[in-house]
Amino acid sequence: MDDTVSMQTLHGAIGEIPAVRCLEAAFSSGRLFHAYLLVGRNEGVKLALAGALAKAGNCRETDQPGTFCGTCDSCRHVDAGGSAALRIFGEPGVLDKDAIDRFIACSSIKAPSGGLRVSVFRGADYFTDVAGDRVLKTIEEPLPGNLILLLARNSRRVLPTIRSRVQVLKIDVLTSTTRGDTPVPNECDEQIGVLLEYSRENVHLGDAVVKLLHMKQQLSARDNAASSLQAMNLFLNAVVRARAKVAPPEGISTAIEPDLARMNFVLNEARICGLLVALSDHMKHLEQNVNPELVLTTALLELRRLNSHG
Ligand SMILES: [Zn+2]
Missing domain, CATH: 1.20.272 (Zinc Finger, Delta Prime; domain 3)
Structure with missing residues (x-):
């Protein structure tokens, strides 16, 4: 490996947000949780974080957990949007039943060994009870190497049954x-x-x-x-x-x-x-x-x- 390639960190890519430091700490100690609820008004930051996590979980050029190079095939695929390591479903503010089906199907595929599959669902604050129950089953029976990220603007709108089984991370900077x-x-x-x-x-x-x-x-x-x-x-x-x-x-x-x-x-x-x-x-x-x-x-x-x- 070329020593001049400088590695990127999650907080370097996303910014100084306590939740991002928490994720880095979890990565470094090998204790990444399998499902997180990312709460915040800025959809772009939450998606950027999902991308950074997919890169960090699959980069071929780094041996430091929680970092990535941004230039290897794996990192570039994530950035280009065509990577199996990062799948994004749903739209903020609407409930799309087909998207939930595809999201559940995708989170039920085993990840390649040593890799991380990140499945993102946008608009988790709009789950109905029925949709929530179905997603809950997926969260309760996690497959190794799968990371589920539920995105929401308002954590109070998210069903309590979902909220209690994920780690809630606020992706807003402290006022x-x-x-x-x-x-x-x-x-x-x-x-x-x-x-x-x-x-x-x-x-x-x-x-x-x-x-x-x-x-x-x-x-x-x-x-x-x-x-x-x-x-x-x-x-x-x-x-x-x-x-x-x-x-x-x-x-x-x-x-x-x-x-x-x-x-x-x-x-x-x-x-x-x-x-x-x-x-x-x-x-x-x-x-x-x-x-x-x-x-x-x-x-x-x-x-x-x-x-x-x-
Ligand atoms: Zn890379």
């Missing part, structure tokens, strides 16, 4: 980062220190909430809560990255990074990804004037729950 007010590097250290102690169960919930709500005297409780949620986002991202053995995110000081790396022996990775997704909802609740103490308490309880084993 705080899109506004450009991400914390200045190292400014989060103190908050992350509190989160760290709280995660290790050295600090009680009530004490952690009070500390975080009053951390920066010049800020209101609401702004302190928003800043704490950002710190939690950074904290969890750093833990996921440490597990995937990639460099820590900007804003994590080298002083605190070793402590975060050690957290991944305690925290459960799938739950971390779930909480990362939930954090963007908490951020929205703060913007919608929900009581900051309540929002922060809920988020911290979810963080503590990451710790329970089993």
